[in-house]
Structure formats: C-alpha cells, structure tokens
Amino acid sequence: MxxxxxxxxxxxxxxxxxxxxxxxxxxxxxxxxxxxxxxxxxxxxxxxxxxxxxxxxxxGSEQVKRLMLQEHGEAEVFYDLHSKPLYRCGACKKGLEVLAYAALEAHLAVVNHSFAGYLNWYLAHSGGATEGICVQLDLRCACSAEHRARFYREFSEDVSQAASEFWLVDVAGDRPTLDIDGIYSRDDCITILEKLLLRWRALHSAVLLAAPFIGFNYPGARKKVPELWNWVLKYTDPGKTSLITRKATFKLLKDASKDTEQDVEFLKSWGLLNPTVAALDEKKAFFKTDFHAKFYCGMSADRVEILVGSFNIHEGTYVENIHLLTYSFDDFKERYLLGMKMFFDVEALKKRRNVLEIMVNDGKIMECKEVCYSGSLTKE
Structure with a gap:
C-alpha cells in the first residue's frame, strides 16, 4: 500500500x-x-x-538524532542557509542561496500542482518510482545578473509542504557560481562539505570520501567522534557512498561509542548498523594505513567533482586549505585512484537514473517529464 x-x-x-x-x-x-x-x-x-x-x-530529541548510526534511522536533512554560501553571483559575488529558496517558495504551489498531475499518471500506470525530483527555475540577482537554480529531493508520493524539503544542488549563470577555493576554519570546511555532499548525492552516481582521520583521539574530544560519524552518515546515501579511512580511525569510533546507544558492536549484533559503517566492519574491508591524502568527491562515468586540501573531518577554528576541481572520470582515475591503489567499476557509474524534471519559467510550468540520465545529472 x-x-x-x-x-x-x-x-x-x-x-x-x-x-x-x-x-x-x-x-x-x-x-x-x-x-x-x-x-x-x-x-x-x-x-x-x-x-x-x-x-x-x-x-528533535537527541534520541532521534542519535539513530543515524543505525540502518533505519531516517533523519530529515535540510540545506543550511545560515552558513557560508556555496553559490555566489559571478558578477557581484553576493550569495544566491537565500534568493534561490525564496524563489522556490514563491513557485511551490505551481510545482506541487504539476507534480500532482504527474502523480496521478504514475499511480494509474503502476510505473516504477523515479530516483528523485528536480526543479529548475530562473533567478535574478540584485545586480540584475541572470541565473538558473536547480533543486532536488528524493522521490516521495507526498507533495512538498515547504521549499526547505528540497536541496539546492546547482546554480548556473554566465559566469561560475561555485565559490569555494581558499583558507577556512575547520567548522567552515564542515559546512561547505555538507552542501557538496547534498549536491553529489543528487547529481552523481557515487560518492567517495577519503579521510585518514575523523575526530580526535585525546581526552575530551573522543566523545565527539560518534557525532562526526553521524554527520557523515546523515548527509550521504549508503547505497552510493564509499568511505576510505585508517583502521585506527574506525577503531576510535568503536571505542568512543562503546557502552552507549551508538555502540557499533551492539548495533551490529542486532543487524541495525548503518551499511556504510557495516562495510568497514567486514573482514575484507578496505583500509589504508599509509596515506595522508584528504579528498571527497562525487563521481559519475562522465564527470567527477572533487574537494581536495588539508582538511580531515574535524571541527574547530584551526584553518585549512580546500579547492574544488573537476575532471573526467578517466583523468580522475589516473590522478587519484591509481595513486591510492583503488579501483572503481566504471560500468556501475553508467547506471541509468530516472529523474522527474520540473521546469519553471516566468511562474509557469514549461515541462514536467521523466528524464533518463547515464552518469551525472549534469548531462542528458
């Protein structure tokens, strides 16, 4: 039912x-x-x-939030409009995220009406659900520069009650809008990566996270380790995410969570462990002990976006350098995967993905149709 x-x-x-x-x-x-x-x-x-x-x-109780180490913990994931903007106008450099969500909220009624029409067809024909729903609409910056925002939410048969149910996953314009490269505090790096994780979860076939360290192994900081792991799990889809770290880093999680409601061994014994964490607890799990490289990326057969720099998954005011780069998958494989002695099945990255695309122009729905992508959602 x-x-x-x-x-x-x-x-x-x-x-x-x-x-x-x-x-x-x-x-x-x-x-x-x-x-x-x-x-x-x-x-x-x-x-x-x-x-x-x-x-x-x-x-919003802590008991609910702490379910994220568990396979069936389904916490709502929102796009943080109060943190550093990921998208800026290429002309005046002002942030575009608040403007984009205001535009979506203003058009949500027509988007829902269009979706309801599609839903009637979908239910009548018993078709397979699409992976997600994309909404594209025009934006005009205060400086008059034109942009087009793209939002995404995972497929649900419910109409959206608020614009916040969608993730902002792209803003396009005549000039580049992704404004990331630079020196930031670790806390700012966390918020930037958080938004990129949502972007990659929507636009790409797979997500790869390579972090030697997650949290700190010293008194007073260990108790925060499960929270950082929960943050990673909350913003990623275990069905398309691979995490590469050191064995000692995973052991730190197990030690820090012992005898708590997040206890890895206890959750594993009940079959409740999040799949991303469960994969690291298998005998054939892939760990690297001889690496200090930090990179995080969204991967598809045609395109890879990668955040690189000095940033491990740590909180605090210490500063780190980060840069966002784009490669073809073959170029990425030569530059990164081979050096890490890692191998990815490119055929898995070509898996076809059906997405419902809703195009809004001048307050009207111009298009509402299923689109099939092979690779990233940046190309049809």
Missing part, C-alpha cells in the same frame, strides 16, 4: 518516547523488539502533530 505515516515508540531500555517515520505503520510494518508502539499517525489524515503532542514525543 505504501501508506506514509509513523509511530510513537517507547524505548524498552530507557522509557524514552520518540517518533519514527514508517511506511505502512498500521499494516505491513511491525517492531520485533526494543520498543513498544504507543500510537501511530497517518500523513494523509494529517494528524502527526496531534498524535506526537498527545504522547509528549519530542521531534
């Missing part, structure tokens, strides 16, 4: 009451152990807020 809704759960261990989004909450889904179902809501009825309030379930 694929009804959309959720449960109010009570933890069997600590009695914490918390919500969890679930498909078919009253029919095909159930809890095997670890929690009791107190109630359920139905998104079509729209009684979520009422049900949560009745049980005192805190939407």
């Amino acid at each position: 694929n009804d959309s809704g959720g449960w109010v759960l009570k933890c069997a261990k600590c009695d914490q009451v918390f919500p969890l989004n679930v498909k078919n909450p009253d029919d095909a889904s159930s809890v095997k152990s670890g929690a009791t179902i107190l109630d359920s809501w139905d998104n079509e009825i729209g009684n979520r807020a009422e049900i949560l309030a009745a049980h005192g379930a805190i939407e």
Whole structure:
C-alpha cells in the first residue's frame, strides 16, 4: 500500500518516547523488539502533530538524532542557509542561496500542482518510482545578473509542504557560481562539505570520501567522534557512498561509542548498523594505513567533482586549505585512484537514473517529464 505515516515508540531500555517515520505503520510494518508502539499517525489524515503532542514525543530529541548510526534511522536533512554560501553571483559575488529558496517558495504551489498531475499518471500506470525530483527555475540577482537554480529531493508520493524539503544542488549563470577555493576554519570546511555532499548525492552516481582521520583521539574530544560519524552518515546515501579511512580511525569510533546507544558492536549484533559503517566492519574491508591524502568527491562515468586540501573531518577554528576541481572520470582515475591503489567499476557509474524534471519559467510550468540520465545529472 505504501501508506506514509509513523509511530510513537517507547524505548524498552530507557522509557524514552520518540517518533519514527514508517511506511505502512498500521499494516505491513511491525517492531520485533526494543520498543513498544504507543500510537501511530497517518500523513494523509494529517494528524502527526496531534498524535506526537498527545504522547509528549519530542521531534528533535537527541534520541532521534542519535539513530543515524543505525540502518533505519531516517533523519530529515535540510540545506543550511545560515552558513557560508556555496553559490555566489559571478558578477557581484553576493550569495544566491537565500534568493534561490525564496524563489522556490514563491513557485511551490505551481510545482506541487504539476507534480500532482504527474502523480496521478504514475499511480494509474503502476510505473516504477523515479530516483528523485528536480526543479529548475530562473533567478535574478540584485545586480540584475541572470541565473538558473536547480533543486532536488528524493522521490516521495507526498507533495512538498515547504521549499526547505528540497536541496539546492546547482546554480548556473554566465559566469561560475561555485565559490569555494581558499583558507577556512575547520567548522567552515564542515559546512561547505555538507552542501557538496547534498549536491553529489543528487547529481552523481557515487560518492567517495577519503579521510585518514575523523575526530580526535585525546581526552575530551573522543566523545565527539560518534557525532562526526553521524554527520557523515546523515548527509550521504549508503547505497552510493564509499568511505576510505585508517583502521585506527574506525577503531576510535568503536571505542568512543562503546557502552552507549551508538555502540557499533551492539548495533551490529542486532543487524541495525548503518551499511556504510557495516562495510568497514567486514573482514575484507578496505583500509589504508599509509596515506595522508584528504579528498571527497562525487563521481559519475562522465564527470567527477572533487574537494581536495588539508582538511580531515574535524571541527574547530584551526584553518585549512580546500579547492574544488573537476575532471573526467578517466583523468580522475589516473590522478587519484591509481595513486591510492583503488579501483572503481566504471560500468556501475553508467547506471541509468530516472529523474522527474520540473521546469519553471516566468511562474509557469514549461515541462514536467521523466528524464533518463547515464552518469551525472549534469548531462542528458
């Protein structure tokens, strides 16, 4: 049936009451152990807020946020408009992100109307769901420069309630808009990489993260290690993400999470470990002990975007240098993968991806159709 809704759960261990989004909450889904179902809501009825309030379930509780090490932890991912802009006008250098989201919010009604029409066709024909939904619309900067913004959200049969449900994944113009290269604090590097992870998750077939260190191994800092791993897991899709690190870095995570609700061994024993982390806990897991290179990239058969520099996945005010580069996959393989003694099946990067494209121009829908891409979503 694929009804959309959720449960109010009570933890069997600590009695914490918390919500969890679930498909078919009253029919095909159930809890095997670890929690009791107190109630359920139905998104079509729209009684979520009422049900949560009745049980005192805190939407943003730390218990919910900490589920990200688990395979089924589905936290909402939002684009941060308060951090350093990733996209700037090539003419006046002003940030374009707030302007882009304001434009999407203004056109959300026509976008939803177009999507609803497509959804009627989709449900009637029992077709396979597209991977995601792209919305493209025009922007005019305060300096009068013209741009075109591209937003993305993963496919859902629900219409969007707010522009924030979409991720801004590109802004194009007569001049380059991606403005990244430079020296930044580690905290700024985190926010820049966060937005790039959303861009790559939408536009590319695979994401590769190579970081020798994630967090610090000294007293007072170890407790933050699981939080940094959770951040990586939250902004990446385990179905298309590979993480390369040192074995000692993974051991630090296991040690830092021991005897907590994020305990890697405990989650593994229950089959709840996030696939990205689970892959590192296999006997044949690929670790490198002899590297200090730091790079993060979105990869497709035709194109690779890579963030390189001195930045490990660390927080703080220390400064690092980062640069965003673009290569063909073959060039990237020669420059990076061979040096790391890593190999990627390029055929997997050619997998065809169906996306619903909605084009908005002058406040009207110009096009709403499924588009099939082979490789990145930057080329048809």
